[in-house]
Amino acid sequence: MIRRRNERALVRPHVVTGGRAHPTRNVFDLVTLLIAPPDQLTGPGRDAGLSPEKLRIVELCRGGALSVAEISGILRLPVGVTKVLLSDLVDSGHLITRTPAAAPPPARARILQEVLDGLRARL
Amino acid sequence: MDSALASETPYLRDTVRTAVKILVVGHFAVGKTTFVGALSEIRPLRTEERMTQAGASVDDLAGIRDKTTTTVAMDFGRLTLTDDLVLYLFGAPGQQRFTRLWHDLAVGALGALILVDTTRLEESFAVMDIVERQGLPYAIAVNHFDGAPAFPAEEIREALDLDPATPLAFCDARDRTSSTRALIALVEHLRTLDQEAP
Numbered sequence: 001m002i003r004r005r006n007e008r009a010l011v012r013p014h015v016v017t018g019g020r021a022h023p024t025r026n027v028f029d030l031v032t033l034l035i036a037p038p039d040q041l042t043g044p045g046r047d048a049g050l051s052p053e054k055l056r057i058v059e060l061c062r063g064g065a066l067s068v069a070e071i072s073g074i075l076r077l078p079v080g081v082t083k084v085l086l087s088d089l090v091d092s093g094h095l096i097t098r099t100p101a102a103a104p105p106p107a108r109a110r111i112l113q114e115v116l117d118g119l120r121a122r123l
Numbered sequence: 124m125d126s127a128l129a130s131e132t133p134y135l136r137d138t139v140r141t142a143v144k145i146l147v148v149g150h151f152a153v154g155k156t157t158f159v160g161a162l163s164e165i166r167p168l169r170t171e172e173r174m175t176q177a178g179a180s181v182d183d184l185a186g187i188r189d190k191t192t193t194t195v196a197m198d199f200g201r202l203t204l205t206d207d208l209v210l211y212l213f214g215a216p217g218q219q220r221f222t223r224l225w226h227d228l229a230v231g232a233l234g235a236l237i238l239v240d241t242t243r244l245e246e247s248f249a250v251m252d253i254v255e256r257q258g259l260p261y262a263i264a265v266n267h268f269d270g271a272p273a274f275p276a277e278e279i280r281e282a283l284d285l286d287p288a289t290p291l292a293f294c295d296a297r298d299r300t301s302s303t304r305a306l307i308a309l310v311e312h313l314r315t316l317d318q319e320a321p
Binding site for chain 2: 029030031032033060063064065066067069070072073074076078079080098099105106108109111112113114115116117118119120121122123
């Protein structure tokens with residue numbers, strides 16, 4: 001997927017993020033999974049005031065869960081900019097992370113075994 | 124969002140809760156993107172990050188020196204391994220100077236698969252240095268290029284000064300099966316290291 005020069009964003013990244021270079025929270029990894037919560041949590045008018053870029057992200061994430069990297073790649077926004085926007089959208093309740101922070105992460109040993117089994121099953 | 128984008132968007136399965144990543148690292152044109160593409164269940168995506176290169180300076184006609192900005196592109200792919208678990212493969216650039224990018228990539232990564240090309244082995248030294256500096260466990264995958272001389276594993280191990288425990292696999296980055304086997308060699312190694320850890 002090659003992006004052409006003339007397809008670059010018309011608006012510079014620092015304009016999109018309101019001049020900020022860093023997200024309000026520093027919890028997003030490239031593989032953090034995000035999704036827009038069901039409609040009852042977002043009422044009509046809830047999206048009013050969102051910048052065009054934030055609106056694009058929210059609309060994209062209504063369809064299902066995606067990683068930070070995928071959101072960045074699909075919307076062709078630089079990773080750093082994407083993280084700033086995602087952070088705002090989680091703060092404002094438009095997006096939630098897929099894994100609740102309260103849940104203990106699976107043990108590394110279990111994950112490695114599952115990755116191994118999953119890869120072997122593809123042979 | 125237009126409906127074309129919606130219908131083409133590769134959303135994750137509803138049941139997926141855990142995402143992990145493995146880095147596929149190597150020098151320029153070693154086959155990272157091909158490798159990721161051979162294994163990914165989605166058409167590989169590309170992310171871009173603008174990097175300010177401290178230290179690099181450019182003289183323009185007026186003699187004004189300034190920092191330069193480089194765009195670093197990373198191709199990545201995805202493999203849904205179980206109902207709960209998805210693995211992301213990131214093709215990572217083998218350039219040391221992108222420190223912040225490297226930090227972002229390495230944090231939380233299970234490990235790295237370093238792709239090497241036997242005709243340009245020395246270009247992999249710097250790549251190995253970066254991965255080791257990030258503290259990432261790794262395996263080596265020799266990407267076989269048509270017409271490239273075949274060297275015995277022992278010679279390659281010696282040239283790369285590999286630890287005897289570090290796996291060395293041979294693959295063809297265009298081929299899903301051999302590329303999957305190389306990834307398996309890495310994950311087996313990671314599991315062994317995990318079991319040996321105190």
